[in-house]
Amino acid sequence: MxxxxxxxxxxxxxxxxxxxxxxxxGISAESGVPTFRDDLTGLWARFDAQRLATxxxxxxxPDLVWGWYEWRRSRVRRAEPHxxxxxxxxxxxxxxxxxxxxxxxxxxxxxAGTRAAIHLHGSLFTPRCVAAAxxxxxxxxxxxxxxxxxxxxxxxxxxxxxxxxxxRPGVVWFGEALPEAAxxxxxxxxxxxDVFLTVGTSGVVYPAAEIPRIAARAGAAVIQINPExxxxxxxxxxxxxxxxxxxxxxxxxxxxKATDER
Ligand code: BJW
Numbered sequence: 001m002x003x004x005x006x007x008x009x010x011x012x013x014x015x016x017x018x019x020x021x022x023x024x025x026g027i028s029a030e031s032g033v034p035t036f037r038d039d040l041t042g043l044w045a046r047f048d049a050q051r052l053a054t055x056x057x058x059x060x061x062p063d064l065v066w067g068w069y070e071w072r073r074s075r076v077r078r079a080e081p082h083x084x085x086x087x088x089x090x091x092x093x094x095x096x097x098x099x100x101x102x103x104x105x106x107x108x109x110x111x112a113g114t115r116a117a118i119h120l121h122g123s124l125f126t127p128r129c130v131a132a133a134x135x136x137x138x139x140x141x142x143x144x145x146x147x148x149x150x151x152x153x154x155x156x157x158x159x160x161x162x163x164x165x166x167x168r169p170g171v172v173w174f175g176e177a178l179p180e181a182a183x184x185x186x187x188x189x190x191x192x193x194d195v196f197l198t199v200g201t202s203g204v205v206y207p208a209a210e211i212p213r214i215a216a217r218a219g220a221a222v223i224q225i226n227p228e229x230x231x232x233x234x235x236x237x238x239x240x241x242x243x244x245x246x247x248x249x250x251x252x253x254x255x256x257k258a259t260d261e262r
Contacts, residue, residue, distance in 0.1 A: 009238045010254035012221045013091070016195040019098040021088050022211060023244075026200020026226060028106055030245040031079040033072075037202050054173045058130075062166055063154035069169045070155050073124045076106040084199070084244035085112030087252040091197075094256060099189040103201060103208050105171050118182050118189075120208050126170030129160030136160055136167040178207060190215040199225045200244050203232040212236075225251075 013019065025035035036049045047068060051057060058065045089112050092098045100109055100117040105124045109117040127136045136158060158167045172178055186208075190196060196215035203209045209232075216222045216235040224236040225247045233239055240247050 006238060006240075007254070009223050009240060010251060010257075012195050012223065012237075013197075013251060014255035016095060016193075017097055018189075018193040019091055019095045019195045019197065020189050020193040020215060020220075021091060021098070021100045021197045021199065022190075022201070023088075023100070023102045023104060023109070023199045024201025024203075025104060026202075027084055027102075027244040028079070028104055028108055029200065030082050030084065030243060031108055033076060033079050033106055033108075035200075037204075050174065053171070054175065058168055058173075061154075063156050066157035066169075067153045067155040069124065069171075071153065076108070076124060079106070079108065081108040081112035082245045084246075084248040085109055085114075087248035088199075089113030090252050094252075099185075099193070101186045101189065101211065103205070105169075118186050120172070120178050120182055120186060122169075122171035122179070124169065124171065127167050128170050129163060129165040130168050131160065131163050131165030134160050134162045134165075183207065186211055187214055190220070191218045193218075193220050196220040196222045197225065198222060198232055198236070199248065201226075201230070201232075203230045 025033070026038075029035050029038070052065055052068055085108050088100060088109065092100065092114060100114050102109055102117050102119055103121050105119070105121055107123070107125060128134060129136060159165070160167055190211045191214055193215055196212060198212045201209075203212065212222050212224075212232055213235055221237040222232070222235055223238045223240065224230070224232055225240045225242065225244055227241055227243055229239075240251070
């Protein structure tokens with residue numbers, strides 16, 4: 001870990017008064033939840049997320065899109081948070097002025113102990129109707145092997161109990177606005193922090209990808225944890241090339257060892 005964990009990153013984190021942790025799909029990868037844009041020979045090979053994650057796809061083929069989301073929900077339910085998620089909860093416990101912002105629609109941060117993650121792209125677990133956004137409850141119906149792709153398994157979406165409209169996933173699709181309160185809170189936290197950790201995001205989907213840039217412009221030290229280069233490399237003070245489950249626990253341990261020793 002020495003080669004990917006410069007002492008400077010640990011010092012910055014240990015001294016910080018306001019920390020923002022900003023996560024993308026890469027943090028869930030080591031829990032077994034596939035990312036969007038990595039190696040498409042994997043579980044998502046037959047499903048182009050960019051095409052399916054749209055209102056147009058849902059209206060054209062609701063059963064295909066709902067079946068895909070039911071499969072993903074069942075995968076997430078079977079996944080467990082890892083040491084990287086727990087390290088983020090430990091940062092929150094150490095630094096009261098910290099904020100977790102995630103682009104992920106899973107609940108792994110919450111299950112690791114994060115209290116109030118800001119979900120920029122919604123949640124797999126808050127479906128609503130297409131007509132009036134009535135919240136919906138329903139039984140999961142994906143009864144297949146969640147480790148396998150659904151192979152075009154189609155499941156009709158339920159109907160809203162209030163107005164009988166189709167129920168859709170409570171996520172933000174391409175072309176849709178992000179939840180205003182979440183985006184405002186994320187921008188404010190980024191503009192006010194002194195350390196901004198960006199973990200496991202390709203940094204290509206906007207407006208979320210603007211958030212680390214806002215932090216950098218406001219003078220925060222942006223530290224990136226990602227095994228691969230991303231377009232965010234150039235605005236980062238430090239790039240830690242490693243995985244979330246490896247780097248985050250080591251960084252947290254080193255941060256507070258460094259401050260305790262001073
Ligand atoms: C690891 C690891 C390990 C691997 N450890 N790391 C400006 C410029 C160009 C285009 C636009 C723009 N502004 C807006 C747009 C259009 C569009 C957009 O950004 N398109 C780009 C793709 C070009 N944006 C939108 O449409 C947004 N809406 C919008 O702008 O609305 C305008 C509007 C305003 C007012 C009224 C109406 C409209 C909405 C974007 C919604 C994104 N939704 C999705 C799907 C959510 C639902 C679902 O899950 O199905 O969100 S798309 C998908 O991408 C998902 C993710 O949250 C998001 C980001 O992906 P992420 O998390 O970065 O994952 P990956 O896979 O890309 O990267 C994983 C990374 O992890 C990699 O770097 C790996 O190396 C790394 N990794 N293993 C650490 N173990």
